[in-house]
Amino acid sequence: MIEKVPDPSNPIEALSAVVSLRRLADRLEAASVQAAIDQGWNWVQIAEALGVTKQAVHKKYARRVERRAT
Secondary structure, rough: OOOOOOOOOOOOHHHHHHHHHHHHHHHHHHHHHHHHOOOOHHHHHHHHOOOHHHHHHHHHHHOOOOOOOO
């Protein structure tokens, strides 16, 4: 885990941190979308929470998430 913001004057360290942060953000987003679906959220609600269109979030996650019977 990154303890401090890397110095941009050291590109290898800074860019490596960017990659790590993007991966972490992607995993958190995917898990949160699945949790929202599990709790009965619809694509519009998820899209609004993420600040994107319904079409964008549906295209990205429709095949990845599973709708579980509640």
